[in-house]
Amino acid sequence: MICPNCGHDNLAGLDQCEQCLQDLRTLDVPLPTEGLQQHIMVGTIGQVEFPFDRLVIVGPTDSVAHTVSRIKSSGIGQALVVEGEKLVGILTERDLLYKLGGPEVELRKIQVKEMMTPNPEAVREGDAIRVVMNMMSVGGYRHVPIVRDGKPVRIISAKAIANYILDTSALEFYLPGREEAPISFVTRLKQVKIRHLTPRHPVLVELSTTLRDTIEAMKRNHRGCALICDHGNLNGIFTERDLLNKIIGEPVSWSAPVAQFMTPNPAKLSVDDSVVRAMKLMYEGDYRNIPLIDAGGKAAGVVTVRDVIIFFAEHFPKEALNLPPDPYQEMATPEGA
Numbered sequence: 001m002i003c004p005n006c007g008h009d010n011l012a013g014l015d016q017c018e019q020c021l022q023d024l025r026t027l028d029v030p031l032p033t034e035g036l037q038q039h040i041m042v043g044t045i046g047q048v049e050f051p052f053d054r055l056v057i058v059g060p061t062d063s064v065a066h067t068v069s070r071i072k073s074s075g076i077g078q079a080l081v082v083e084g085e086k087l088v089g090i091l092t093e094r095d096l097l098y099k100l101g102g103p104e105v106e107l108r109k110i111q112v113k114e115m116m117t118p119n120p121e122a123v124r125e126g127d128a129i130r131v132v133m134n135m136m137s138v139g140g141y142r143h144v145p146i147v148r149d150g151k152p153v154r155i156i157s158a159k160a161i162a163n164y165i166l167d168t169s170a171l172e173f174y175l176p177g178r179e180e181a182p183i184s185f186v187t188r189l190k191q192v193k194i195r196h197l198t199p200r201h202p203v204l205v206e207l208s209t210t211l212r213d214t215i216e217a218m219k220r221n222h223r224g225c226a227l228i229c230d231h232g233n234l235n236g237i238f239t240e241r242d243l244l245n246k247i248i249g250e251p252v253s254w255s256a257p258v259a260q261f262m263t264p265n266p267a268k269l270s271v272d273d274s275v276v277r278a279m280k281l282m283y284e285g286d287y288r289n290i291p292l293i294d295a296g297g298k299a300a301g302v303v304t305v306r307d308v309i310i311f312f313a314e315h316f317p318k319e320a321l322n323l324p325p326d327p328y329q330e331m332a333t334p335e336g337a
Contacts, residue, residue, distance in 0.1 A: 045132055045146060045156055046125035048164045055154065057082050058112055060089065065107035067091060068249050077241060078143050080152045081116050087145055087152045089116035093240035094142070096248060098219055102212065103254050122147045123156070129164065132156055137313035142288075142306055158305045159288060165312060166279045194278055195271040197311050199292060199301040202227050207235060211247065211261060212254040214238055225289045227299045228262045234291055234299040236262035241288075268293050271300055275311065278303050 002009055008019035016023055056079040058067045067079050071091075081089035091112055099115045122145045123132050132144050136158050146154040203217045203226040214226050218238075228236040238258050246252070246261045268291045269278055278290055282305055292301040 043129045043164075044125065045123055045127050045129065048129070048156060048160050049167075055080060055152065057152065058091070059083060060111065060113035060116070062112050063108045064091075064096075064110045064112055064115055065249060067112050068096070068107060068244070072245060072249075076155075077244065078155065079112075080145055080155070081112055082152065085151050087120065087122060087147060087150075089113065089118045090120045090143065090145065091116040092143060093244050094224065097215070097224070097240050097243055100215075100248065103252070107249060120145055122152070124148065125153075129161070133161060133309060133313050136161065136306065136309045140306075158309050159282065159286075162279055162305050162308045163283050165308075166276070166283060190274045190276050192275045192311075193272050194269060194275060194292065194303050197275065197303060197307045199271070199303050199307060202291075202299065202302045204229055204232075204299055205258060206230070207259040208257050210255050211252070211258050214258040215243065215254075223302075224304070225302060226258070227291050227302065228258060229299050232298045234266075234268060234293055234297075235259070236264040237266040237289065237291055238262045239289055266291055269303065270294070275308065279308060282308075 003017040003020060003022050003024065005022040006017060006020040008017055010018055010024065014024055054074050054076055056067070056070050056074050056076065058070065058079050058081055060081050060083055071077065071079055078090055078092040080087060081091060089112070095115050095117055121135055121139065121141070123135070125146055125148065135141055135144055142158045143155050145152045146156055200223075201221075203214075203221050203223045205214050205217060205226050205228060207228060207230050209228075214228075218224070218226050225237055225239040227234055228238055236259065238261060242261055242263060247254075252261070267281055267285055267287065269281065271292050271294065281287065281290060288305045290303050291299060292303060294300040
C-alpha cells in the first residue's frame with residue numbers, strides 16, 4: 001500500500017504509514033454499490049432515528065442503588081458513567097445480571113465503578129453505520145455511546161440499528177456478482193428464515209423453578225433471558241428487563257417461583273418464520289428477545305436483536321466487518337464481562 005504522503009510502500013492492511021505515520025485507513029476502502037450497501041457504508045449514525053433521547057449520567061462513586069433507581073424511573077436500561085466530562089464506563093442490565101450476587105447484597109454500599117463496564121468504545125454522529133455494526137457484531141455490544149466533542153450525548157442500541165435496516169427495506173439493490181434487474185431488499189429478506197440465523201440454545205426452566213436458580217442459569221449460560229415452560233410448553237419469558245424492574249432493589253424472595261415475575265404469554269415465532277417478520281415484531285412490540293417454538297408448540301429457541309445485527313454484518317462483510325471502526329476508547333470485553 002503506497003502512502004500518498006511520502007510514497008513509502010507499506011504492507012497491506014496497515015492503519016498508518018511506517019515511514020511518516022500518515023493515516024492509511026481510508027485507502028483501499030471498498031466502494032458502496034446500491035441500496036442497503038450504500039446506506040450501511042455511507043449513512044451516518046446521526047441519520048438513525050432514536051426511540052428516546054433520555055440519558056442517565058452518573059459518577060463512578062455513586063451508589064448502584066441510586067443509579068438503578070434513576071435507570072428505572074427513566075424507562076431505559078443503562079447509565080453512562082462520567083468522571084469530570086470524560087466517559088469512563090457504562091452500567092447496563094447485563095452488568096447487573098452478571099455481577100449481582102443476590103438479595104443479600106446492599107446496593108447502596110456498592111459503587112458504580114465496581115459493577116460498570118469500564119472504558120466503553122464510543123462513536124460520533126458523523127460515523128458511518130458500518131462502524132457501530134462492526135462494534136456490535138464483533139465486540140458483543142448492544143449499546144454504544146455517542147459522543148460530541150468528547151462528551152456523551154446519546155446511546156445507540158442494536159434495536160435502533162435493526163429498525164434503521166428495516167426502514168431501508170423498500171430500497172432496491174443488486175445482488176453481488178449479478179447483473180439482472182434489482183430486487184426489493186424486503187423480498188430477498190423474506191426468503192431468509194430465522195433458522196438461518198442459527199439462534200443459540202435457550203435457557204429453559206419450569207414454572208416452579210426458583211428466581212435464584214433461573215438467574216444463575218442465565219448467568220451460567222450467558223443469556224439475557226430464560227423461557228419459562230410448563231413441561232416444555234412456553235408459558236412466559238424472564239428477561240434482564242424483568243430483573244431490573246421487578247427484582248433489583250425490590251423486597252422479593254429469590255426463593256419464590258420465577259413464574260411470579262415472568263412476562264406471561266409472550267409474543268412468539270417459529271424457526272421457519274422470516275427474519276423480516278422477526279424484525280417487524282421487534283419494532284412493533286419493542287422487543288429485544290422473541291421466543292421460538294417448534295411445530296409441536298414446544299419452546300425451541302430465542303431470536304435476539306443482536307442475532308439480526310450479526311446476520312447483516314456477516315452477509316455484508318466488506319461493509320460491516322473488514323473496515324476498522326476507529327474507536328476513541330478500547331473495551332476489551334463485552335458488556336457485563
